[in-house]
Amino acid sequence: MDEIKEKLVDILKDVTGLDNVGADPDEDLFKDGILDSMATVEVLVTLQDTFGITVPVSEFDRSQWSTVNKIAQRVQELE
Amino acid sequence: MHNITPYSSPHYFIYLLLLLLPIIIGLWFGKRFKVYDFFATVVILITAFFGGNMSQGISLIAYVIFEMITVFGYLSYRKKHNSFWIFSLFVFLAIIPLIFVKLDPLIKNPTISLFAFMGISYLTFKSVEIIMEMRDGVIKEIKPFEFMRFLLFFPTITSGPIDRFRRFQKDVLNVPSREEYVELLHSGVNKLMQGLLYKFIIGYFFGTLLLPKVTILAMSYRNQAPLGLSWYVLAYMYVYSMYLFFDFAGYSLFAVAISNFMGVKTPMNFNAPFKSKNIKDFWNRWHMTLSFWFRDFIYMRLTFTIIKHKWIKNRVAIANVSYFALFLIMGIWHGETWYYIVYGIFHALAMITNDAWLRFKRKHRKQIPSNKFTQAFAIFLTFNIVCFSFLIFSGFLDKLWFS
Numbered sequence: 111m112d113e114i115k116e117k118l119v120d121i122l123k124d125v126t127g128l129d130n131v132g133a134d135p136d137e138d139l140f141k142d143g144i145l146d147s148m149a150t151v152e153v154l155v156t157l158q159d160t161f162g163i164t165v166p167v168s169e170f171d172r173s174q175w176s177t178v179n180k181i182a183q184r185v186q187e188l189e
Numbered sequence: 190m191h192n193i194t195p196y197s198s199p200h201y202f203i204y205l206l207l208l209l210l211p212i213i214i215g216l217w218f219g220k221r222f223k224v225y226d227f228f229a230t231v232v233i234l235i236t237a238f239f240g241g242n243m244s245q246g247i248s249l250i251a252y253v254i255f256e257m258i259t260v261f262g263y264l265s266y267r268k269k270h271n272s273f274w275i276f277s278l279f280v281f282l283a284i285i286p287l288i289f290v291k292l293d294p295l296i297k298n299p300t301i302s303l304f305a306f307m308g309i310s311y312l313t314f315k316s317v318e319i320i321m322e323m324r325d326g327v328i329k330e331i332k333p334f335e336f337m338r339f340l341l342f343f344p345t346i347t348s349g350p351i352d353r354f355r356r357f358q359k360d361v362l363n364v365p366s367r368e369e370y371v372e373l374l375h376s377g378v379n380k381l382m383q384g385l386l387y388k389f390i391i392g393y394f395f396g397t398l399l400l401p402k403v404t405i406l407a408m409s410y411r412n413q414a415p416l417g418l419s420w421y422v423l424a425y426m427y428v429y430s431m432y433l434f435f436d437f438a439g440y441s442l443f444a445v446a447i448s449n450f451m452g453v454k455t456p457m458n459f460n461a462p463f464k465s466k467n468i469k470d471f472w473n474r475w476h477m478t479l480s481f482w483f484r485d486f487i488y489m490r491l492t493f494t495i496i497k498h499k500w501i502k503n504r505v506a507i508a509n510v511s512y513f514a515l516f517l518i519m520g521i522w523h524g525e526t527w528y529y530i531v532y533g534i535f536h537a538l539a540m541i542t543n544d545a546w547l548r549f550k551r552k553h554r555k556q557i558p559s560n561k562f563t564q565a566f567a568i569f570l571t572f573n574i575v576c577f578s579f580l581i582f583s584g585f586l587d588k589l590w591f592s
Contacts, residue, residue, distance in 0.1 A: 148511070
């Protein structure tokens with residue numbers, strides 16, 4: 111789980127260009143405007159490549175994918 | 190007898206609430222009466238579509254049968270196979286009736302739009318959503334009855350808000366507890382009152398009282414200003430924008446309120462859009478169920494495909510191409526006139542400019558001030574850009590210049 115989170119934070123930093131993303135793993139990434147639709151898709155595609163999981167766009171429910179902790183949880187379930 | 194447009198007059202609510210009474214009493218005692226729900230749906234559909242020569246009603250029936258065949262045809266295909274091209278074909282099939290209706294004014298041949306009835310767009314959005322989610326494998330089973338109930342849910346049938354199938358199912362398969370239902374009734378009554386204020390008082394004031402006056406003034410001064418753009422055109426812009434918001438937000442509040450009375454939490458369409466601090470923020474607050482539909486089923490899918498196949502490398506270019514696709518499709522959907530298309534292009538350009546500004550701001554965070562004044566200015570600027578886009582959308586410039 112910690113490994114997933116580490117990789118995830120790296121992905122988020124790459125996509126958003128912000129250094130402090132993931133400092134608070136419960137921060138709402140959509141509410142604070144950190145992820146827009148474009149960045150979200152980039153994260154989804156990178157997650158697919160990194161973890162070998164498939165996440166269809168309609169699987170992506172904003173309320174279930176809103177924080178680092180929640181995304182990591184979903185990735186672990188799908189792996 | 191004529192067709193009765195839902196929520197078009199205050200009287201409508203008296204009959205509607207009488208019709209809803211058994212549903213409300215049922216939910217109060219923790220019951221959903223499927224047969225009565227069906228009966229109420231039939232009553233509303235008859236009053237809305239089968240008045241006069243019944244042509245709308247017949248179109249509606251033909252449309253529903255056609256969409257049923259399409260959706261269930263794809264479902265049975267998808268259980269065994271998953272080709273992108275077959276999927277595209279079925280999406281195309283699902284929008285064919287809408288394409289005919291939209292092309293009708295262009296080719297001036299009214300016989301072709303066999304399918305025309307009020308609300309066809311909103312039913313089509315729902316059908317396409319289901320096909321797309323079937324492809325993604327998140328909708329695996331759906332019964333013909335469930336499809337019909339979702340498609341023909343009468344509080345939202347003519348103009349949305351556009352609900353999503355899985356969200357809708359959660360509500361109709363569940364009976365709210367007494368506390369939850371009291372909460373829903375409470376919020377329903379509030380929204381109904383707010384809707385009455387918006388549509389029949391404020392919307393009426395702007396749309397019925399003011400709008401015709403500024404229209405006449407702007408038209409009569411059109412020879413005295415360059416391009417006909419007198420100050421009255423500016424007045425028209427603000428009056429029309431206010432009318433558009435209060436009329437449609439009022440209608441949407443009715444649709445959500447009536448859904449709430451039926452134990453369904455139909456999503457809201459507006460969230461204080463004139464308080465938006467930029468154009469992106471605006472599309473997260475204005476006609477939300479439509480913009481989120483376009484975001485989820487066009488924008489995100491398109492960017493996903495472009496990134497996955499590496500068609501375009503530059504992420505800014507990907508975002509911009511997708512904005513253009515989204516807003517052009519939105520413009521074309523509104524209708525085949527130059528001003529709807531220009532409206533779409535205008536918003537695509539506004540989004541692209543906004544993104545560029547946000548990137549610039551991120552890089553120069555320290556040099557750019559942010560205080561109460563800049564925030565108020567951002568809201569003011571966004572409001573005016575939005576109102577200008579509504580002036581394009583209104584078609585008034587067409588009248589001003591070409592009539």
